[in-house]
Amino acid sequence: MDLEKLDNPLLSLSIPAEFPAMNSAVYANFPTKYGVQLGEKLFHDKRLSGNNTISCASCHQQAHAFTDQQAQAIGIENRVGLRNTPPIQNMAFLQFYNWDGNILQLENQALVPIITHEEMNSSIVEVMEKLKDDDSYKQLLTYSFGDGNFSPDRIYKSLAQYAYSLISANSKYDSVMRMEHPVEFSTQEARGFAIFKLKCASCHRGALFTDQSFRTIGFPINSHSSEAGRARVTGKASDQYSFRVPSLRNVAYTAPYGSFGQFANLMDLLNYLDAGVLESENLDPYLKNNNNRIPMSALEKEDIIAFLKTLSDPNFIKK
Numbered sequence: 001m002d003l004e005k006l007d008n009p010l011l012s013l014s015i016p017a018e019f020p021a022m023n024s025a026v027y028a029n030f031p032t033k034y035g036v037q038l039g040e041k042l043f044h045d046k047r048l049s050g051n052n053t054i055s056c057a058s059c060h061q062q063a064h065a066f067t068d069q070q071a072q073a074i075g076i077e078n079r080v081g082l083r084n085t086p087p088i089q090n091m092a093f094l095q096f097y098n099w100d101g102n103i104l105q106l107e108n109q110a111l112v113p114i115i116t117h118e119e120m121n122s123s124i125v126e127v128m129e130k131l132k133d134d135d136s137y138k139q140l141l142t143y144s145f146g147d148g149n150f151s152p153d154r155i156y157k158s159l160a161q162y163a164y165s166l167i168s169a170n171s172k173y174d175s176v177m178r179m180e181h182p183v184e185f186s187t188q189e190a191r192g193f194a195i196f197k198l199k200c201a202s203c204h205r206g207a208l209f210t211d212q213s214f215r216t217i218g219f220p221i222n223s224h225s226s227e228a229g230r231a232r233v234t235g236k237a238s239d240q241y242s243f244r245v246p247s248l249r250n251v252a253y254t255a256p257y258g259s260f261g262q263f264a265n266l267m268d269l270l271n272y273l274d275a276g277v278l279e280s281e282n283l284d285p286y287l288k289n290n291n292n293r294i295p296m297s298a299l300e301k302e303d304i305i306a307f308l309k310t311l312s313d314p315n316f317i318k319k
Contacts, residue, residue, distance in 0.1 A: 007033075007143075008032045008033055008034045008035070008143050008144060009032065009033050010030050010031070010032055010033075011030075011031040011032060011033060011036055011161075011165055013031065013092075013164075013165065013167060014167060014169070015167065015169075016169045016174070016207060018177075018206075018207040019090070019093050019169070019207045019208070020093050020206060020207065020208065021093070022092045022093055023091075023092060023093065023094060023095055023104075023105060023106075024105075025104075025105030025106065025107060025160075026092045026164055029107060029157050029160055029161060029164075030161075030164075031161040031162075031164050031165045032144065032161065033143075034140055034143040034144040035144045035157065035158050035161040035162075036158075036161050036162050036165045037140055037144075038137070038140040038141065038144050038154075038158040038161075038162075039158035039159045039160070039161045039162025039163070040162045041136070041137070041140065042056075042155060042158060042159055042162075043055065043056040043057055043060075043159060043162055044056070044057045045131070046058070047127065047130045047131060048114055048120055048122060048127050049075075049076050049114075049119075049120035049121065049122055050076055050120060050121040050122040050126070051076060051077070051121075052130075053076060053077075054075055054076050054119070054120055056113065056159070059073050059074070059075075059085045059119075060085065060087075060088050062317055062318075062319055063253075063317050063319075064087075064253050064254060064317070065087045065088075065089060065168070065249075065250035065253040065254050065316065065317055066087050066088035066089065066166070067084075067085045067086070067087050067253070067254045068085045069255065069256070070084070070085065070256075070261065071084060071256050071260060071261025071262075072084060072260050072261055073085045073118075073119065075113075075116070075118045075119040075120065075121070076118075076119065076120055076121045077121075079117065079118040079119075079121075080118065081116075081118045081119060082118070082222070082224055082226055082227060082260070083099050083222075083227075083259050083260055084099075084256065084257075084258060084259055084260055084261045086098070086099065086246065087246075087247070087250060087253075087254050088163055088166055089166055089167070089168040089247070089249060089250060089316065090166070090167055090168055090169075090208055090247065090249065091106060091163045091164060091166065092163075092164040092167070093208060094208075094212065095212055096212060096214075096244055097109055098244070099229070099243045099244055099259050100214075100229055100230050100232050100233050100243065100244070101214060101230060101233060101244050102232070102233045105160075106159075106160035106163050106164065107153075107156045107157055107160045108156070109160070110155060110156045110159040110160065111124060111152070111156065114127060124152045124155065127155070128150040128151075128152070128155070131150060132149075132150055137150070141154065144158060166316075168249055168250060168313040168316040169207075169313070170313050170315055170316065171249065171250075171310060171311050171312055171313045172185075172310040172311075172312070173307075173310040173311050174313075176310070185307075185310065186306070188302070188303055188306045189303075189306045189307050189309075189310050191303040191306075191307075192302075192303035192304045192305070192306045192307030192308070193307045193310075195296075195300050195303055195304055195307075196304055196307050196308075199294050199296065199300075199304075200294075200304070202286055203215060203245045203284075203286075204245065204247075204248050208247045208249065209247050209248035209249055209311065210244075210245045210246060210247045210248070211245055212244065212245065213244075213245050214229075214230040214239065214242040214243060214244055214245070215242055215243070215245055215284045216229070216239075216240070216241050216242045216243075216280055216282045216283055216284055217273075217277060217283070217284050217287060218277025218278040218279065218280060218283055218284075218287060218292060219241075219258050219259070219262055219272070219277065219278070220258075220262045220278070221241060221278070222259065222260045227241075227259075227260075228240055228241065229241040229242045229243050229259070230242040230243065230244075237282075238282050239282070240280070240282060241280065241282075242282065243259050248308060248311055249311050249313065250311060250312055250313055250316065250317070251266070251308050251311060251312075252266075252308060252309045252311070252312045253312060253317060257269050266305050266308060267301060267305065270296060270301045270304065270305070271301070273293060273294040273296070274293060274294060274295060274296045274301070275293065276291070276292050276293040277292050277293065278292075279292060
């Protein structure tokens with residue numbers, strides 16, 4: 001069947017010129033009108049879980065920039081996951097996914113929560129069996145892929161398309177950078193931006209406010225035996241407790257912070273960095289060279305937080 005005749009056009013994404021290049025996987029699975037609709041429907045469907053109580057959206061809540069306000073993700077039967085739920089935003093422009101970067105393209109991510117004991121505790125076969133007779137899915141599948149039949153690949157692709165479509169680039173910061181009169185930083189926000197560039201931007205740089213690197217920054221350690229950070233992927237001692245530098249866009253919506261929610265709020269996090277982080281052989285050089293801390297005065301912390309709040313995109317979190 002000719003998909004062009006089904007009128008399933010590629011989605012028109014509003015991509016800021018300053019954003020980094022897209023993950024190469026996006027070009028092989030570019031968001032389409034109905035592919036995104038199918039992915040969004042699957043994203044909110046609790047039948048993806050073993051007992052029909054948990055959807056992707058249960059942990060990735062749009063009102064919180066697709067996080068859940070939990071220190072660690074809570075899955076089926078209130079099972080506690082290993083890590084904090086990461087936000088879903090600007091995913092098309094990331095080269096690594098998850099805290100340890102074990103996924104390189106989103107099409108390979110969707111199966112993980114479905115089969116994980118602490119998350120959905122199901123299987124892709126079980127999911128397809130539950131959904132195969134749903135006429136609304138048959139219609140979306142037909143317009144997305146040419147017929148009404150489920151396959152694992154179609155589920156993975158449509159969920160990825162939905163995630164790729166979630167672009168956040170309309171914060172106060174963006175308006176100021178675009179010189180949209182009369183929007184401008186307050187005196188405190190401007191001070192915070194200047195301090196941020198001096199003390200934070202070595203990791204949180206660029207349009208996404210992340211350099212997409214993996215770093216050990218001496219945060220309190222998750223004692224779970226399965227946790228080793230990036231070393232879980234590479235097997236290298238030098239990657240022990242290294243984690244992907246998170247984007248700071250919409251950070252005001254995504255508390256608590258850290259790989260397992262170590263910090264309840266931004267002030268707690270900044271206070272910890274100021275007081276001194278845990279020593280380790282692979283501690284990031286920026287911290288090692290500053291006596292394992294990022295010194296900040298009380299006023300500087302308030303100013304930095306004021307700036308970070310300008311990275312909030314209120315339209316992005318609206319349903």
